[in-house]
Every structure is written in C-alpha cells, then in structure tokens.
Amino acid sequence: MVGTTRGAVLGRDLAVDLGTATTLVYVRGRGVVIDEPSLVALDDAGDLLAAGRQAFRFAGRPGAHIVAPVHDGVVADFDAAEQMLHRFAVAARGRRSLTRPRLVVAMPSGVTAVEQRVVREVGYQAGARQVEVIEEPMAAAIGAGLPVHEPTGTLVVDLGCGTTEVALIAHGSVAAARSIRTAGAAFDHAISSWLAGEHRILVDQTTAELLKRTLASAYPLPTEASAEVTGRDAESGAERRVVVSAGAVRHALEDSLRAVVDVVRATLDQAPPRLARDVRAHGLVLTGGSALLTGLDERLRHDVGVPVHVAHDPRSCVVTGAARCIEQYAALQPLLVPERRRAG
Ligand SMILES: Nc1ncnc2c1ncn2[C@@H]1O[C@H](COP(=O)(O)OP(=O)(O)OP(=O)(O)O)[C@@H](O)[C@H]1O
Ligand SMILES: [Mg+2]
Structure with a gap:
C-alpha cells in the first residue's frame, strides 16, 4: 500500500x-x-504560466514576465x-x-x-x-565520487553560472572554502563587453555563451580557430558580422580566469599544510557546467601547479x-x- x-x-x-x-x-x-x-514565466498577478524551457514560449508576450528566481x-x-x-x-x-x-x-x-x-x-x-x-x-564532491569521509584532503572546484566555489574537504567536513561571483555568466559578460568595446558590436547573452562554448578556451590550444559573430553595430544598430579568433576571446576572459585561479590558490594557501599537501599530490576535481570550458583544466594545472581532473558529467x-x-x-x-x- x-x-x-x-x-x-x-x-x-x-x-x-x-x-x-x-x-x-x-x-x-x-x-x-x-x-x-x-x-519561470509569470502573469501580471505573479501567477505561474510556465517553468523551465516552457517559459521561453512566453518571451515577448504581453502580460508575461520571464523571471530568473x-x-x-x-x-x-x-x-x-x-x-x-x-x-x-x-x-x-x-x-x-x-x-x-x-x-x-x-x-x-x-x-x-x-x-x-x-x-x-x-x-x-x-x-x-x-x-x-x-x-x-x-x-559536488560526493557526486564526483570523492572520498569525503577520509582524512586525505580533497579539493573540489564547482564552477557554475553565478558562482565558483572552492572547498577543501576532509573527515566529512569542509576544512577551507571560498566562493566568488565569477563563473559562467561572468565569462559571457566578459565576451560581450569585449565585443562591444573592441569591435563596437552588441550581442545578446545567448550569442556570447555560444561563442564561449564553441570557441573560447582558458589555455592556448595547438591549433586555434576563428568564428564569425553576428550582432548589432553599436552606433547604427544595423546587423554586422565580425570574425574573432580564439586567442582574442581568451584574452577577453583573462580577468575572469585569473579570478578563478586566484581563488583556488587562496583556498590552498589558507588550508592546513597537511591537507594542501594531499591536494598537491592527488589534485583537484572540477565540477559544474563551467568545468566544460575548453582548457580550464590545463590552465589550473599550469597556474596552480596541481593535477586537475574534470568530473564525469560535471553539470550533475x-x-x-x-x-x-x-x-x-x-x-x-x-x-x-x-x-x-x-x-x-
Ligand atoms: N561546454 C561548455 N563550455 C563552457 N561553459 C559551459 C559549457 N557548458 C555549459 N557551460 C556553462 O555552465 C554554466 C551552467 O553551469 P551549471 O548548470 O553548473 O550552473 P548553475 O548550477 O546553474 O549555477 P550556480 O552553481 O552558479 O548557481 C553556464 O554558465 C554555461 O554557459
Ligand atoms: Mg551549481
């Protein structure tokens, strides 16, 4: 029953x-x-019209408001x-x-x-x-299969959309943690700001995100591609296209990437030396959707000097x-x- x-x-x-x-x-x-x-899509009274993907169907409809809660x-x-x-x-x-x-x-x-x-x-x-x-x-650490109960220090870096969270875990508790509001959304914003400043072209967040997923990288690649981006001219508003290189996009992301590197380093510096040694020996694990940014693992390996593993299916x-x-x-x-x- x-x-x-x-x-x-x-x-x-x-x-x-x-x-x-x-x-x-x-x-x-x-x-x-x-x-x-x-x-969600809400009506004028604040009642739910739709949630999740369905909310997009109400975009631009009179009396409907799309809200990110x-x-x-x-x-x-x-x-x-x-x-x-x-x-x-x-x-x-x-x-x-x-x-x-x-x-x-x-x-x-x-x-x-x-x-x-x-x-x-x-x-x-x-x-x-x-x-x-x-x-x-x-x-994230449990989901990535890390041995959170063991005395060995394990470092997890969860890069989402709004925040990057770094935590050193041992004995089933968080021994050191830091969080910054630099993650996927900041990467998108950095790309669209750079396009506006450097190329005088305005793109929406979806375009910036697509460029991030398809062309951006956090570390130089052996062969680097270019991509054509369509946006609106900052002065005339007319549709215009520019070709951007992977190297230039990486440069646009530099401040955000440095913030991520710095917060990982700072967490290790703040950690009890024995646990920091564990991380230097065994490495850190990347989780969250932004762990999929091309070359982020290599960048952290290079700049922090620890082995880096991307979790299986980091988004979940x-x-x-x-x-x-x-x-x-x-x-x-x-x-x-x-x-x-x-x-x-
Ligand atoms: N292939 C990819 N390359 C780069 N970034 C990606 C890729 N796939 C997803 N992302 C980014 O991952 C982010 C979403 O990740 P996730 O779903 O973990 O975030 P969230 O849990 O909603 O955010 P938060 O944890 O900050 O609240 C978005 O910024 C998205 O652009
Ligand atoms: Mg998240």
Whole structure:
C-alpha cells in the first residue's frame, strides 16, 4: 500500500540543485528527471504560466514576465522560486503521489542564515515535509565520487553560472572554502563587453555563451580557430558580422580566469599544510557546467601547479551528491547543514 513503509515514502524524496542557470531534480529510485533552465514565466498577478524551457514560449508576450528566481546561487525572488520548485516537484513525482517528500537542496557554502531560511521556506511552501540543506561543494564532491569521509584532503572546484566555489574537504567536513561571483555568466559578460568595446558590436547573452562554448578556451590550444559573430553595430544598430579568433576571446576572459585561479590558490594557501599537501599530490576535481570550458583544466594545472581532473558529467555532480544523501540518509546526514544554523 502506498506510503505505509519507509521505503515507499522515501521513494518519492527529491534532491534538488537550484542553480543560477539550471535546476536539476532527482527522484529517489528514478534518477535525474528534471534538467531545466531556472526560469519561470509569470502573469501580471505573479501567477505561474510556465517553468523551465516552457517559459521561453512566453518571451515577448504581453502580460508575461520571464523571471530568473536564483541569482548568484541564492534565491532572489521567493515567490518565483517557490512556484518553479513546486512545478518541477510535481512534474518529477507525478500528481498522484500522496506523501509530502523530503527534500535535500544544495546551496552555496557560506550563505547567510537568512538565505538558508529562504531556501528551506521555498521547499516547505513547494510542498516538502522536510527540507535539508547541503553545501554545494560537499554535494559536488560526493557526486564526483570523492572520498569525503577520509582524512586525505580533497579539493573540489564547482564552477557554475553565478558562482565558483572552492572547498577543501576532509573527515566529512569542509576544512577551507571560498566562493566568488565569477563563473559562467561572468565569462559571457566578459565576451560581450569585449565585443562591444573592441569591435563596437552588441550581442545578446545567448550569442556570447555560444561563442564561449564553441570557441573560447582558458589555455592556448595547438591549433586555434576563428568564428564569425553576428550582432548589432553599436552606433547604427544595423546587423554586422565580425570574425574573432580564439586567442582574442581568451584574452577577453583573462580577468575572469585569473579570478578563478586566484581563488583556488587562496583556498590552498589558507588550508592546513597537511591537507594542501594531499591536494598537491592527488589534485583537484572540477565540477559544474563551467568545468566544460575548453582548457580550464590545463590552465589550473599550469597556474596552480596541481593535477586537475574534470568530473564525469560535471553539470550533475551537485544533484547526484545531494541524491546520495537521500539514498543513504542515515549515513550521510552528518554532512548536511544543521537547521539550528538558521538562528546563527
Ligand atoms: N561546454 C561548455 N563550455 C563552457 N561553459 C559551459 C559549457 N557548458 C555549459 N557551460 C556553462 O555552465 C554554466 C551552467 O553551469 P551549471 O548548470 O553548473 O550552473 P548553475 O548550477 O546553474 O549555477 P550556480 O552553481 O552558479 O548557481 C553556464 O554558465 C554555461 O554557459
Ligand atoms: Mg551549481
């Protein structure tokens, strides 16, 4: 009978990576069933029209507003986030489920007590019976298969859209962590600012992101390509094309890349020497969508001087790690953020 055994109830529990760009939802026993842009379309009254990819269909329609509820990894619009999560949770679990789920939600490390309370409240409003929070780097490390419980120091660098989070983990806890608001969105912005300044051509974020994925690199490549970019002339507004080289795009990204290198170095410098030695010996692991930036691993290897591994399927490490906490709740509960920190 539905809901009479612990297993059946837990069977509908959810792990959520509520990211700046992407929300992933994992349903216990089924895997990742939602992988959607973190977007909603709302009407003038603030009611939900659509969530995720469906929201794009309302772009430009009178009376519809496209909202991104998560900024820099934290909930910026409570109502929009709650409606988005509710829509995704229903889609993930199916309408027929009778029990309210337990939710494990990943949040950036070092978020304030208020930000944490907001995300828990979003979960409860969206219909959860219990909301647990896990720090993203811890979830990313678990999801990447790193031995978080062991005494050996392991360094995870989660590069998402809004934030880059670096955490040194040992003995099941975070020994040193840093976070900066330089990640994929900053890379896109650097590319579009450079095009505007250098080539007097204006492009939208989608074009800048496409250039990032297809041409940009963080480290010189043996053979470097060029690409044609279409935008609007900054003065006349007329459509115009320019050809840009991979080297020039890398140069445009330089300040952002240096910020990422610096935060990794700073985390290692701040770490207890024994754990930093472990990282120098075994290397660090890159997770998050921006870990896919071409040559980022090589750049960090070169500039930080440690071996670098890109996790398998880096975009889903955080949700996979949060999912492990659902599956092995009793064993992994000590890794979750205690709710009493709400008051802190
Ligand atoms: N092949 C690629 N090359 C470079 N960047 C990529 C690639 N694929 C995805 N990205 C970038 O990854 C970012 C999204 O990653 P992810 O889904 O991990 O972010 P998020 O979890 O939503 O953000 P955050 O963790 O900061 O809240 C976007 O900025 C996207 O442009
Ligand atoms: Mg993320």
